Amino acid sequence: MKQSAEAAGKQQFNVGICGLGTVGGGTLTLLQSKQDELCRRLGRTLRVTHVASRRRNPDHDYSGVQYSQDVFAVADDPAVDILVEVLGGTEPALSLILRAIENGKHVVTANKALIAVHGNTIFAAARRRGVIVAYESAVAGGIPIIKALREGLAANSIEWLAGIINGTGNFIMTEMAQKGRSFEDVLKEAQALGYAEADPTFDVEGIDAAHKLTILASNAFGIPLSFDKVYTEGISKVTTADVSYAEELGYRIKHLGIARMTAAGIEMRVHPTLISAQKLIANVNGVMNAVVVKGDSAGSTLYYGPGAGAKATASSVVADLIDIVRSYGSGEAVRPASVPALSFASLRDDVPILKIDDIECEYYLRISVRDRIGVMAHISQILMQHNINIEALIQKEPDAAQAGEVIVPVVLLTGKVQESNMNRAIAAIEALPEVVERITRIRVELFDGDGN
Amino acid sequence: MKQSAEAAGKQQFNVGICGLGTVGGGTLTLLQSKQDELCRRLGRTLRVTHVASRRRNPDHDYSGVQYSQDVFAVADDPAVDILVEVLGGTEPALSLILRAIENGKHVVTANKALIAVHGNTIFAAARRRGVIVAYESAVAGGIPIIKALREGLAANSIEWLAGIINGTGNFIMTEMAQKGRSFEDVLKEAQALGYAEADPTFDVEGIDAAHKLTILASNAFGIPLSFDKVYTEGISKVTTADVSYAEELGYRIKHLGIARMTAAGIEMRVHPTLISAQKLIANVNGVMNAVVVKGDSAGSTLYYGPGAGAKATASSVVADLIDIVRSYGSGEAVRPASVPALSFASLRDDVPILKIDDIECEYYLRISVRDRIGVMAHISQILMQHNINIEALIQKEPDAAQAGEVIVPVVLLTGKVQESNMNRAIAAIEALPEVVERITRIRVELFDGDGN
Numbered sequence: 001m002k003q004s005a006e007a008a009g010k011q012q013f014n015v016g017i018c019g020l021g022t023v024g025g026g027t028l029t030l031l032q033s034k035q036d037e038l039c040r041r042l043g044r045t046l047r048v049t050h051v052a053s054r055r056r057n058p059d060h061d062y063s064g065v066q067y068s069q070d071v072f073a074v075a076d077d078p079a080v081d082i083l084v085e086v087l088g089g090t091e092p093a094l095s096l097i098l099r100a101i102e103n104g105k106h107v108v109t110a111n112k113a114l115i116a117v118h119g120n121t122i123f124a125a126a127r128r129r130g131v132i133v134a135y136e137s138a139v140a141g142g143i144p145i146i147k148a149l150r151e152g153l154a155a156n157s158i159e160w161l162a163g164i165i166n167g168t169g170n171f172i173m174t175e176m177a178q179k180g181r182s183f184e185d186v187l188k189e190a191q192a193l194g195y196a197e198a199d200p201t202f203d204v205e206g207i208d209a210a211h212k213l214t215i216l217a218s219n220a221f222g223i224p225l226s227f228d229k230v231y232t233e234g235i236s237k238v239t240t241a242d243v244s245y246a247e248e249l250g251y252r253i254k255h256l257g258i259a260r261m262t263a264a265g266i267e268m269r270v271h272p273t274l275i276s277a278q279k280l281i282a283n284v285n286g287v288m289n290a291v292v293v294k295g296d297s298a299g300s301t302l303y304y305g306p307g308a309g310a311k312a313t314a315s316s317v318v319a320d321l322i323d324i325v326r327s328y329g330s331g332e333a334v335r336p337a338s339v340p341a342l343s344f345a346s347l348r349d350d351v352p353i354l355k356i357d358d359i360e361c362e363y364y365l366r367i368s369v370r371d372r373i374g375v376m377a378h379i380s381q382i383l384m385q386h387n388i389n390i391e392a393l394i395q396k397e398p399d400a401a402q403a404g405e406v407i408v409p410v411v412l413l414t415g416k417v418q419e420s421n422m423n424r425a426i427a428a429i430e431a432l433p434e435v436v437e438r439i440t441r442i443r444v445e446l447f448d449g450d451g452n
Numbered sequence: 453m454k455q456s457a458e459a460a461g462k463q464q465f466n467v468g469i470c471g472l473g474t475v476g477g478g479t480l481t482l483l484q485s486k487q488d489e490l491c492r493r494l495g496r497t498l499r500v501t502h503v504a505s506r507r508r509n510p511d512h513d514y515s516g517v518q519y520s521q522d523v524f525a526v527a528d529d530p531a532v533d534i535l536v537e538v539l540g541g542t543e544p545a546l547s548l549i550l551r552a553i554e555n556g557k558h559v560v561t562a563n564k565a566l567i568a569v570h571g572n573t574i575f576a577a578a579r580r581r582g583v584i585v586a587y588e589s590a591v592a593g594g595i596p597i598i599k600a601l602r603e604g605l606a607a608n609s610i611e612w613l614a615g616i617i618n619g620t621g622n623f624i625m626t627e628m629a630q631k632g633r634s635f636e637d638v639l640k641e642a643q644a645l646g647y648a649e650a651d652p653t654f655d656v657e658g659i660d661a662a663h664k665l666t667i668l669a670s671n672a673f674g675i676p677l678s679f680d681k682v683y684t685e686g687i688s689k690v691t692t693a694d695v696s697y698a699e700e701l702g703y704r705i706k707h708l709g710i711a712r713m714t715a716a717g718i719e720m721r722v723h724p725t726l727i728s729a730q731k732l733i734a735n736v737n738g739v740m741n742a743v744v745v746k747g748d749s750a751g752s753t754l755y756y757g758p759g760a761g762a763k764a765t766a767s768s769v770v771a772d773l774i775d776i777v778r779s780y781g782s783g784e785a786v787r788p789a790s791v792p793a794l795s796f797a798s799l800r801d802d803v804p805i806l807k808i809d810d811i812e813c814e815y816y817l818r819i820s821v822r823d824r825i826g827v828m829a830h831i832s833q834i835l836m837q838h839n840i841n842i843e844a845l846i847q848k849e850p851d852a853a854q855a856g857e858v859i860v861p862v863v864l865l866t867g868k869v870q871e872s873n874m875n876r877a878i879a880a881i882e883a884l885p886e887v888v889e890r891i892t893r894i895r896v897e898l899f900d901g902d903g904n
Contacts, residue, residue: 030607030749040674041606043797136604142750144604151603152588153494155770222492280756283735297482298767301757304732307698315749318607326603329781329789339819345495357707373770401540406779416495 007368009112013325016074016105019087020053020060020206022138023110026310027317028060038318042325050074059260075099082324084317085109094118101125101133106296108320110111110137116211116227118216123341132321132327132338139212140165140289142312143305146321149219149293149341156295158220162273162445164284164290165212167307168196168203169255173272174285176243177252183236183402195287196449205234206255206270213257216266217293220345221261226268231356233271242366242440245411246274249392251364252282252446255390258445265352267359274364274413276442294448336440358432363446367429368437375434377411382432389415400450407436413444464497465777468526468557470548472505472512474899475562475589479536479769480512480763490770492775502526523780527551530605534776536769537561547568552766562589562765568663568679571670574603575793584779584790586772591664592617592741594764596667596722596771601671601745602795605722608747610672612712614725614897617664618822619739619759620648620655621687621707625724626737628695629704631900635688646748646803647739658707658722665709668743673713678720681810685723694818694892697863698726703816703896704734710897717804719811726816726896729740744899752899809872814843814896816865819881820889823858827886831862834884838877841867 015031017024031048036254038046051060053070068074071081074083074094077302085107093114098121100107107126109115115122117136126133128349132241140163149158150278164170168190175186190196218225237254246253251274256303260267275282280302289307294300306312327336358447369375376395383390394411414422426439465534467483469476483490485502491500493895503512505521520526527548535552547564549559550573559578560565567574569588578585582587588598592615599611616622620642625637640658642648654660661681687707690870698705703726712719727734732754736742741759747754758764821827828847835842837876846863866874878891 034607034609037609038607040798040800041792041796043792056785142747143753144600147599147604148596151775152599152765152771154774155486155490155767280732281731295594295767297763297770299758299761299764301595301755303753303755305753309751311749312751315605315607315747318749319604322606323603326790326791327781329779337779339778340493340495343728344493346492348492429607 007091010044012047013081014047014049014083015082015321016050016052016077016080017048017084017086018071018074019147020057022310023317024053024084024086024312025057025060026314027086027264029442030311030318031062032315037448038322043438044325046325047319050077050080055420071096072099075103078348079080080105082108082321084107085111086317087111090114090118095132097122097401098125101129101131104129106132106134106324108134108324109318110135111319112138112208112211112215116214116225119215119225119385121262125352126136126341130235132324132336133341135215136320137313137316139215139418140291140303141307141309142315143303143307145216145291145303146219148301150339151291153298153301155292156297158261159291159294161212161216161220161291161298162256162258162281164254164281164289164449165218165291165307166203166206166255167256167287168200169209169291170284170289172204172218173238173254174236176238176240177247178285179241180240180244180407182196182240183238197342198203204236206232207261209255209257209270209293213259213270216257217266219257219343220259220293221266221351222342222347223266224347224349225342226353229268229353231271237271238258238442239440242442243344244362245366246396247396249413250277251275252264252277253442256445262354265354266356267354269356272442277356277445279447292447305362321395333373350368357419357423358371358418360418362416362446363422364413364442364444365411365426366440367410367435368407369410370434371408372434375432376410378432378434382428383414384426386417386421388417388422388425391415457461462496462780464499466501466531466534466819467527467534467536468502468532469500469536469538470504470508470523470526471537472503473538474762475511475765475769476505476538477512477534477648479538480762480767482770484513490774494774496777498773498777502529523548524551527557529784532557533562534558536562536639536773538683538769539563540552540565542566542570547737548584549574551578553581556581556583558776559586560586560588560749560769560776560851562587562769564590564660564663564667568666568677568830570668571677576670576681580794583771584788585793586775587667588772589765589768589834591667592743592755593757593759594767595745595755595759596740596768597668597755600672600753601668602791604754605745605750606795608749609749611746612710613668613743613745613897614708614710614733614739615665615668615743616706616733616736616894617709617743617759618655618658618661618707620652620734621661622741623647623739624687625706625804626688628690628771629699632696632739633690634839635690636694647766656688657902658684661707661709661722665711665720668709669711669718670856671713671795672745673718673747673803674794674799675718676799676801677794678805681804681805683721683723687724690724690894691892693861694816697818697846699729700846701865702729703727704729705894706734708897714806716810719806721808721811724894726894728898731899746900782888809875810870812868812870814866814868814898815849816876816894816896818892819862819865819887820830821862822858822886822888823860824886830884830886834877835866838869838873840869840874840877843867
C-alpha cells in the first residue's frame with residue numbers, strides 16, 4: 001500500500017513509464033527537458049524515476065532513472081506514484097494497469113483499444129481503490145478533447161459529436177479529394193511515410209476510429225464503454241469517382257466517427273460521410289484530427305490539432321500527469337479530488353444503442369445503369385414507394401461501354417430516411433434489369449444545419 | 453469565515469448569482485433546468501440559493517431562491533459557497549469579488565475587463581484566502597479555451613497564440629469579405645441585430661479583444677496580467693478595397709489578437725491581420741470565435757465556437773462551478789485542489805513585453821500614387837534602402853481621377869521587417885511627390901508557415 005502520495009503537502013511526484021516506443025520516449029524526453037518549467041507551473045516536482053522496456057535505448061538519458069526490463073517492476077515499485085502505460089495492445093497492458101491500481105498508483109495511458117474494450121473494468125478497479133486513470137492521449141493525440149467533453153462542456157447535455165479521429169484515414173481522403181489519387185495509391189504512400197502500419201486494417205477499416213468514438217461517446221452521454229455496439233465501416237471502398245461527384249454536389253467525403261443522442265437511443269457509427277464543403281470540419285486536411293461537439297448550451301464547438309506523433313501524444317500524457325499532481329490539495333487530502341473517469345459520477349445503462357438499421361440520415365447513392373429510356377423513372381418510382389425524396393441528382397454522359405451497351409452513372413442525394421428503409425429501396429433498385437452493379441451508398445451528415 | 457465548504461464529504465454547494473442580465477439569467481436558467489443531470493455528473497448537488505439584481509425579473513423562477521437588491525448581501529450570505537459575478541464593469545464588481553473572497557467564498561466571473569485590469573489584485577487576494585476565482589466565461593464564451601491553455605496544454609511551452617476573440621468584429625469582417633459591404637453599413641446592421649452596442653467602441657476599436665488577449669497571454673506564458681501593454685488597433689479603418697485586394701493575394705483580413713514569445717520578449721497585439729485564406733482560422737465566419745495555440749509539444753491546436761450569447765456564456769460559467777465542486781476531494785480536504793489562476797504557480801515578471809515598434813512581421817501596404825513613369829522605381833528603391841523585400845505586388849488600372857491626374861493603387865506584400873523600420877520606409881514613401889494620401893498598412897501573419 002502506497003502512503004507517500006497521501007501525505008500532507010506532497011512536493012514530489014514520481015513517474016514510472018512502461019514502454020519506450022514513440023509515445024513513451026516522447027514522454028520521457030518531455031519530462032526530462034521541462035523539469036524546471038513544469039515545476040514553475042505546478043509548484044511541485046514531477047520526475048521520472050523508473051522506466052521499463054524490452055531493451056535500453058541509447059538515445060535516452062537514464063541518469064537518476066531506474067531501468068527494468070519487466071514492466072511489472074514499475075507497478076510494484078513503492079516509490080512510483082503514477083504509472084504511464086504506453087505499451088499498446090491488450091496484454092500485458094491490462095494486467096499491468098490493474099496491478100498498478102491495486103498497488104494504489106494512479107495510471108496514465110495512451111491505449112485507446114484497451115480503454116475502449118476494457119475501460120469499464122479498469123475504471124471500476126480505480127474507483128474502488130481511489131486512484132485516477134487518465135487517458136487524454138488515447139483520443140486525438142495532442143487535442144485536449146477528453147478534457148473539453150468532461151470538464152469544459154460539463155454544463156451541457158451533449159446532443160451529438162462528430163470527429164475526424166484517424167489521421168491516416170484523413171490523409172488518404174484528403175489526397176484523394178485534392179489530387180484525384182486512388183485509395184490504393186495514397187495508402188501505399190501513407191505506409192511509406194510511416195502514417196499507416198504495414199497492416200493498415202485498424203486505420204482504413206475504421207477500427208481505430210471506433211475505439212476512439214467509443215471513448216468520446218461514453219464521455220459525452222455518461223454511458224458505459226460499448227465498443228462492440230459501434231457500427232464500423234472503413235474507407236477502402238471509396239472511389240475517386242465518388243469523391244469527385246461529392247465535390248460537384250458541394251460536399252466532401254470525410255471518414256467520421258459520429259455519436260448522437262436521439263429520442264430512440266444513441267447512434268454510434270464510423271463511416272465515410274459526405275459533409276458540406278462549407279463546414280469548418282470539411283476543411284480539416286492531411287493527418288490532422290478535429291472533433292465537433294454540439295452541446296445544448298455551448299452550441300457547436302470544434303477542437304482541432306495533430307492526432308498522433310510522439311510530441312503531440314506526449315503533450316497529452318504529461319497534461320494528465322499534471323492534472324493528477326494538481327488534484328492533490330495543499331492540505332491533508334485523504335484522496336485527491338478527481339473528475340469521474342467517464343464524465344459522470346453515475347453512468348446510465350438504460351439508453352439503448354441503435355443498430356445501424358435504425359438510424360436515420362440522408363444518403364448519397366451512385367447507381368450504374370444501362371442507358372435506356374425510362375431508367376430514371378424506374379429508380380424514382382422505387383424511391384417514391386419508399387417515401388424517399390431526391391434532393392439532388394447528377395446524370396452523367398456515358399463513361400464506359402459494357403457488353404455492347406452504354407453504362408451511365410446516376411448520382412443522387414436523398415432526403416432523411418431510416419437506414420432499413422434505404423436498404424429495401426436499394427435492394428429493389430439493384431433488382432432492376434437496367435442496374436448493372438452494386439449501388440454505392442455513402443451516408444450524408446448535415447449536422448442539423450448547424451453553422452460550424 | 454465560511455466553514456461549510458471545508459467540512460468532509462460536502463454534498464451540496466450553494467451558488468449566489470450577482471446580476472441577472474443576459475449571462476446571469478442564462479446561468480440561473482441552466483442551473484435550475486439541469487439540477488438532476490448535474491447531480492448525475494457531480495454526485496453532489498449544485499443549487500442556486502441567492503440572487504441579487506436591481507429588480508426582480510418575472511421571467512425567472514425564484515422558488516427556493518433568496519432575492520436581494522444589494523449584491524453585497526450575496527457576498528455576506530454565510531450559506532453561499534460560490535459567488536457568480538456577472539455584473540460587468542469595474543464597480544461594484546471589484547469590491548464585490550474582493551468581499552466574497554474575504555468571506556472565504558469561491559468566485560466565478562465572466563468579467564473580462566475586470567480580470568484583464570484588476571486580475572492581479574483579485575488573484576492575489578484569492579490565493580491568500582485559499583479560494584478559487586474562475587473566469588472561463590470571460591474569454592471566447594462557450595469555448596473552453598482557458599482550460600485548454602491552463603490544463604490541456606500544460607505540458608507545452610506556448611510559442612504563440614492567435615485568436616478571433618470578438619464576435620462583433622468578426623461578423624463585420626465576414627460581411628465585408630463575403631458581400632463587399634462597407635464597414636459602416638455592416639456596423640449598423642450589427643447594432644440592429646444586437647451584436648454591437650450603441651457605443652461600439654469596445655468591439656470595433658479592439659478594446660474588448662485586448663482584454664481577452666491579456667488574459668490568454670498571461671495563461672500562455674505565466675506572466676502577470678498586463679492590459680496596458682497590449683497594442684490595440686480596431687477595424688474601423690479597414691476598407692472594402694483592402695478586403696478585396698487581400699482576397700486577390702490569397703489572404704483574408706481578420707481582426708486577431710496575437711501573443712507570441714520571442715527571443716526579445718513577448719508580443720501582445722490586436723489589429724486587423726492578413727492571413728492565408730487556406731488556414732482554418734481564416735474560414736471562421738460570422739460571430740464565431742476561434743483561437744489557435746502553438747505549443748512546442750502539441751503543435752498547433754485550434755478551438756472554435758460561439759464567443760457570446762446567454763447560453764454559450766452560461767455554459768462556461770457553470771463549467772467553472774462544476775470544476776470548483778469537483779476540486780473538493782472526497783475526504784477531508786483543508787483546501788480544495790486547484791489550478792493556479794494564471795496557469796503557473798509562480799509567474800515571471802522578468803520577460804519584457806515588446807512595444808509595437810519592436811515587433812517583426814510582414815506587411816500589406818496600399819499606396820495611392822499618381823500614375824507617372826518611375827513611381828514604382830521610387831517606391832522599390834526606398835524599400836530596398838530599408839532592406840524590405842517585396843513578396844507580392846498588384847498594380848491596378850486607374851480607379852479615380854484627382855486634380856486632373858490619374859491616381860492608381862499600388863498594393864504590395866513585404867517580407868519580414870521590424871515595425872520601426874517599416875515606419876521609416878512608409879514615412880519616406882509618403883514623402884514622395886507621387887504619393888497622394890496616407891499609406892494603408894495592415895500586418896500579415898504567416899503563423900510560422902504552420903499547417904492549420
